[in-house]
Amino acid sequence: MRPLLRYGVPAAAGLATGGYALSQGEDPGTAGLAGVAGGAGAYGGLRLAGKYGPSLAQGSQRLLGRVEDKLSGASYNAKNDRVSDALLGLSGAAGNVAERITPRNISKVLAAGSTPTSAALAGLGGLAAGGGLEAMGVPGFQQSQYVDPESYGSSNSAGARTKATTVSYPSSSYA
Numbered sequence: 288m289r290p291l292l293r294y295g296v297p298a299a300a301g302l303a304t305g306g307y308a309l310s311q312g313e314d315p316g317t318a319g320l321a322g323v324a325g326g327a328g329a330y331g332g333l334r335l336a337g338k339y340g341p342s343l344a345q346g347s348q349r350l351l352g353r354v355e356d357k358l359s360g361a362s363y364n365a366k367n368d369r370v371s372d373a374l375l376g377l378s379g380a381a382g383n384v385a386e387r388i389t390p391r392n393i394s395k396v397l398a399a400g401s402t403p404t405s406a407a408l409a410g411l412g413g414l415a416a417g418g419g420l421e422a423m424g425v426p427g428f429q430q431s432q433y434v435d436p437e438s439y440g441s442s443n444s445a446g447a448r449t450k451a452t453t454v455s456y457p458s459s460s461y462a
Contacts, residue, residue: 328409
């Protein structure tokens with residue numbers, strides 16, 4: 288496999304997965320885990336396509352060869368010339384398709400489907416792992432929430448002396 292495909296596609300998938308997690312408000316640690324897992328998933332999807340592409344191509348060629356044989360046999364047994372010609376045309380089309388099915392083409396189709404799917408699913412696993420670490424309180428895996436110190440009225444803030452200390456309830460129309 289070419290180095291650009293072997294390393295570039297998983298790296299791009301990892302960056303995309305991690306970047307998407309960050310854009311959705313995840314903390315940096317969880318987004319990093321999602322990115323690493325997404326890259327590993329994309330690499331696994333490419334390996335899957337390379338491993339099973341040739342055997343799927345052979346099976347598809349055998350299947351289309353059988354279909355071609357059945358259609359050509361049926362065309363000789365047809366009682367109508369138009370039906371016979373149509374079946375021969377279909378038989379030729381099946382043969383043409385069988386010639387175009389190569390291990391490389393099937394591997395490309397498998398890679399186009401399995402790489403983004405496996406990257407996304409692995410990225411979800413990274414999000415789940417980051418959520419578990421966040422729940423345990425591991426630093427770097429916690430949502431950083433900005434708290435304005437004057438919003439809750441500490442005793443040394445300027446707004447604390449002017450705020451009312453009594454609780455006001457909304458008026459009800461049931462009285």
